Amino acid sequence: MRSFNAGDVVYLLLAARWTVLLSLIAFAGGGLVGLIIALMRVAQARAARWFAIGFIRVFQGTPLLLQLFLVFFGGDLIGVPLGAWLSVILGLSLNAGAFLGEIWRGSIQAVPNGQIEAARALGLHYGQRMLRVVAPQALRTAIPPTVGFLVNLIKSTSLAAIIGFVELTRAGQQLNNATFRPFLIFGLVASVYFVMCWPLTIAASRLERRLALAYKR
């Protein structure tokens, strides 16, 4: 066993870069999946709606950790070994897609129906309706819960440590195994997460309050 030194703090901070990167990539991937799921969820075709409902139910009704395991071993099974990094990105994106899809479905459905009918009456086709009429209005209600979900996503990336990917939590585990100072090390790890998440939490609740005020008027 060795003692904990300043170099270890640097090691943790360097590992935190992977947490940030993982969060950003998973957010982009989840955003893409979520957009597709949200659009399917409000689509005319019944099959699309049912698929989206099933997707959301399955991903919200099973633990994220098992989803990551299934992607990790599922890749091997179809002969495409994904490795820890890709499995975690894929797993987190699918999971985030389910949650974002459900959030954005709510925002889309909150746009008054008259708006869509008017857009249709004006002869706008589906893409124009969604992009120019629905999206700008849905965005207002979508942003606060989306920022709130980002906090969850950052915290979720810690599960990559269990798969074996060295991000912030895994780096903390490694240091704890070497120095055995659990309170100090996991306290530091937790602080780094807190510094990333807390501003987003505050931003989410401020945005939500502002939105609530806007709707009261």
Added chain:
Amino acid sequence: MNYIFHFGDMWNARGEFVEGALMTLRLSGLAMVASLVIAILGALARTSGPKPLRMLVAAYVEIIRNTPFLVQIFMIFFGLPTVGLRLDANEGALIALILNGSAYTIEIVRAGIENISQGQIEGALALGLHRLQTFRLVVLPQALRIIVPPLGSQFILLMLNSSVCSAISADELTSAALDVQGRTFRAFEAFIVAAAIYFALSLLFSTAFATIERLAFGKRISR
């Protein structure tokens, strides 16, 4: 894809899955009850306690909600023994689940309490009810209608989150799946079976909560 599924090994390991599922139910059930009790006290302290206590509860909620559950488990399971508190994996998991669940539940209960308009409380006080009666007879019945629906979803999240306790080898369902996979080398099957059990449990919970809502309030309020 040349893979051939083998669920025979899973059927042979059914005892392990059942025991794991029971432990998941036990851990999350205990954590739900304990965190609800803590949350009611915490939300009261947060809304009507003295200022230092209010700030303490607020800090607790923010710290727990803005750090990952996995780090919290490690802190408890590896940290507490260094200050002389020996615990096995299941005890560590339970403590972590309670501490984590309480923070989220405090916020839900607080939102319910704060939603009651001040006029209701003033009216109750004007009628001569003392503070405890006001809370029990006026605030609580109205707050419950706001609290119960999100509480149900929160408890399901807690149950699913308990799978993370496998990281310290608590004897719950995900650990059981990991054990079976280690012995049979049938990873995909083991995790699919575990995921299906979790899915069934979450359906069971949401049906149970919906029934409670219907019985308590006559009809479902939201969702």
